[in-house]
Amino acid sequence: MSTNDIEMLVRSILAEKSQLFETAASASQCFGAEFEQVDDAVAACLEAFKALDSNALEVRQRIINELRKALEPYIVKLSEDAWAETGMGNVPNKIQKNTAALHKTPGTEDLHSQALCGDHGITLFEYSPYGVIGAITPSTNPTETIINNTISMLAAGNTVMFSPHPGAQNISRWLINKIEEIIFNLTGIHNVVVAVKEPTFQTTQQMIDHRDIRLLVVTGGPGIVNTAMKSGKKVIGAGEGNPPVIVDETADIEEAAEHIISGASFDHNLPCIAEKACIVVDTVADELLSSFARHGALLITCPQQQQHLMAAIVTPAGTINKAMVGKSPATILTAAGIPFQGEPRLLVMEVPNDHPLLYIEQLMPVLPVARAADFNAALELAIKVERGCLHTATMHSRDVYNLSKAARALRTSIFVKNAPSYAGIGVGGEGYTTFTIATPTGEGTTSARSFVRTRRCVLNSAFNIK
Ligand code: NAD
16 A cells, blocks of 8 residues: 555545544643643543533444453553552452453443423423542552443443542553543543543542533442532542441352352452351351362461451451452461461351451451351341441342342342352353442442433423324
8 A cells, every 4th residue: 555545544534534423622731641740631531521522422322442452452451560560459350340441331222211201292301421530449449440440330421530549550551541642532422531640649639629520430448428428529439448348147158169169269359249258057057168178268266366367357446458359369378377287268257246357347368256146146147247338239149038138138239149259240150240339429330321400391382292
């Protein structure tokens, strides 16, 4: 092909693109995650919102389709780099999480308009975007949350300013820049997603306070959710959890053990939905513990070793030792000075009902197990252990009445029956994926329809054809 031919081809592609999309005349010199100042990032993102808003709904879906295709080759890189930067979790599970975020987050099909027809005509309920959303993302699922939030928020017609966790800023910046590049190449619109180059707690606060941020979506611990709540703005808060798993006497114990180990060891227990305390009915407790051992868990039974383990993972003040968050069982055992062989999948420790490990969100592959006299006692303890986070709970049972009773009483946003906890976010379970489970504010497993304003449009005396 001659230089002339190539030039002609490029010109025709660009001409075609400008007919397909309303592009933004970007005043910004900065793009994606390269902004120095919060004000400039928000201004550029607002400009992108206006450009996106003048395009058809179909354009949003085309962007999402393109993101699914163009980010796919980077899934392994995202997982490896997030693991290397944060030092938490493991690459194979991060690959599963990123894949689910990319391919199982719903797009525009999630938005169903509603119409009410009657003698007076028709009333339409439509879903409209907020504008620029301020999204705060955690270190535990950094790239998964950015992918998931981008697809959901964009499907709803918004643009997004991200405030990534400083501990995952390099991979978050790389990903936001890649998303910027993909969207610009397809549409000619810059800055549909933005961030500042160096996110800090201060820039997060500036974003929270910014007048042009219409909605705050916070995925993180209780501190940052509460900070955002004080802004007086609409907040979708996806906060901490402490998911209990109940095993009653009717459960398939072998299968329950395998599922609990798979869920509690997933990404070394980093997901907020992962099993963090196990409560088992006494008559099947010994069987469950020996099944755990058969499925690759290491049972820490010696009281002295239990003390050493606790000293390694919990500080004297009773908080988790952050240095151990998301570390492998082998790393934790080494830190605790406990000899071991091979590579245990999970560390399991039987504890009394008032043991602190049952009540703190450890985010580590160490599972405390407590016995209960019967199902009702197990449920009562599970409610206490969940601490009113109303986040996630799991149960293994063949008794539908017990399952229903627990689901009702625990009142969690996600309740998983007879499967690992991650089935609740669409990994090996029916349904879509989300990495922002809004518990304190009640939206539950968020998707595009969580990030819209509902508007009512009334037409009098027409369009009723009954
Ligand atoms: P984190 O609370 O330390 O950080 C979350 C975000 O808040 C980060 O972007 C961080 O920079 C920011 N932040 C924290 N404190 C701040 C402050 N004082 N000022 C400004 N910004 C601040 O959370 P993490 O350790 O990254 O993630 C783990 C926590 O998040 C766990 O409690 C987990 O349960 C929760 N989480 C919840 C969900 C959910 O969907 N509900 C999903 C993932 C993680």
